[in-house]
Amino acid sequence: MSDRTLLIDLIKRLNISEGEAVLCKGEEYYRVLLNKTLLRNLNNTAKAILCLELAATNLGVKFDRCVGIKLSGFRKQVYQNHLHTIEKILDLDKPVTIKEICSQHNCRNVESLAGEILEKFRIANNIPDDVVQSHYVTAAVYEACILKKIKVQKSHFITASRLKSSKWKELESQFNELVKKEFLSNEEHEENKGFDKLFEDCKSDGEYEDEEDLQLEDYEVWKQRVLREAKEAVEAARNLKYQYNKS
Numbered sequence: 313m314s315d316r317t318l319l320i321d322l323i324k325r326l327n328i329s330e331g332e333a334v335l336c337k338g339e340e341y342y343r344v345l346l347n348k349t350l351l352r353n354l355n356n357t358a359k360a361i362l363c364l365e366l367a368a369t370n371l372g373v374k375f376d377r378c379v380g381i382k383l384s385g386f387r388k389q390v391y392q393n394h395l396h397t398i399e400k401i402l403d404l405d406k407p408v409t410i411k412e413i414c415s416q417h418n419c420r421n422v423e424s425l426a427g428e429i430l431e432k433f434r435i436a437n438n439i440p441d442d443v444v445q446s447h448y449v450t451a452a453v454y455e456a457c458i459l460k461k462i463k464v465q466k467s468h469f470i471t472a473s474r475l476k477s478s479k480w481k482e483l484e485s486q487f488n489e490l491v492k493k494e495f496l497s498n499e500e501h502e503e504n505k506g507f508d509k510l511f512e513d514c515k516s517d518g519e520y521e522d523e524e525d526l527q528l529e530d531y532e533v534w535k536q537r538v539l540r541e542a543k544e545a546v547e548a549a550r551n552l553k554y555q556y557n558k559s
Contacts, residue, residue: 315342318360326364326380330373337367341402348401354394358384362391362398370404372415377468392471405474408446413453413472417464422456429455432494433487439539447473447483455487459495 319338323331341363345351351359361380368375381391399405410427414420430452434441439448450473457464470480 315339315346315356315360318356319364322357322360322364322383325383326361326376328364328368328373328375330371333371334364334367334373337370338364341366341398344402345398351394351397351401358386358394359398362395365395366399366402366404369416372418374418377471395471396474408449408472410449410453413450416472417453417457417468419453419457419462419464422453422460422462425459426453426456429459429487429491429495433490436490440543445538445542447475447480451480451483451487454484455491458488459491 316335316339319335319342320331323335323338328334338360342360345359345363346356354362361384365375365377365380367373377391381388384391386394396405410423410430411420414423414426426449430448433439433448433452450469454464454466454469470477473480473483475483
């Protein structure tokens with residue numbers, strides 16, 4: 313079976329809409345991946361499925377990950393690990409924007425609200441504007457969807473955040489508290505418990521599978537480490553630019 317035939321067959325089995333566009337992008341990723349010496353333990357079918365998911369995500373096309381995992385033969389966590397590895401290999405793991413996340417999850421009407429939530433979170437936690445991470449962006453969009461009572465799949469947001477489930481759980485709780493404090497009036501707190509109920513209901517939509525991760529690292533320690541590393545990366549880039557201009 314040729315590479316193109318394999319991709320076409322998988323697109324049909326995955327029931328991907330806009331198949332032609334996803335095929336072109338997926339084929340591009342697949343060709344690049346085959347030329348890499350890494351991931352030799354992955355068979356071509358698994359590589360093709362992962363490339364098609366990345367292509368669909370890039371184009372804002374719905375992808376049924378449950379079917380993808382089943383066809384790949386991997387466990388969920390192994391599948392996600394391979395997906396993130398391929399993202400890095402293909403240089404697709406760049407910071408995402410609110411617009412991109414909203415487009416991927418078909419919730420563009422919360423884009424402005426998500427921006428406000430992210431800005432308030434950034435200020436409240438003293439996060440520099442130039443080091444805002446993808447997981448903060450993803451969490452802001454997710455909270456905006458809850459606030460607007462838009463039904464979304466939490467598991468998809470956890471995956472997009474690239475966090476372990478335990479870390480996402482703690483980050484989600486922080487955003488939830490900020491939203492209740494900054495975006496709900498006193499009347500809404502008294503008269504409408506919908507936000508709390510919806511927040512609790514959404515927990516069952518993406519159960520946390522990595523409970524053992526809760527013992528690995530305190531959230532505040534983890535958050536400070538991430539911020540410190542991001543600041544160091546920005547400072548290193550600035551120094552490199554300065555040295556380049558000086559020379």
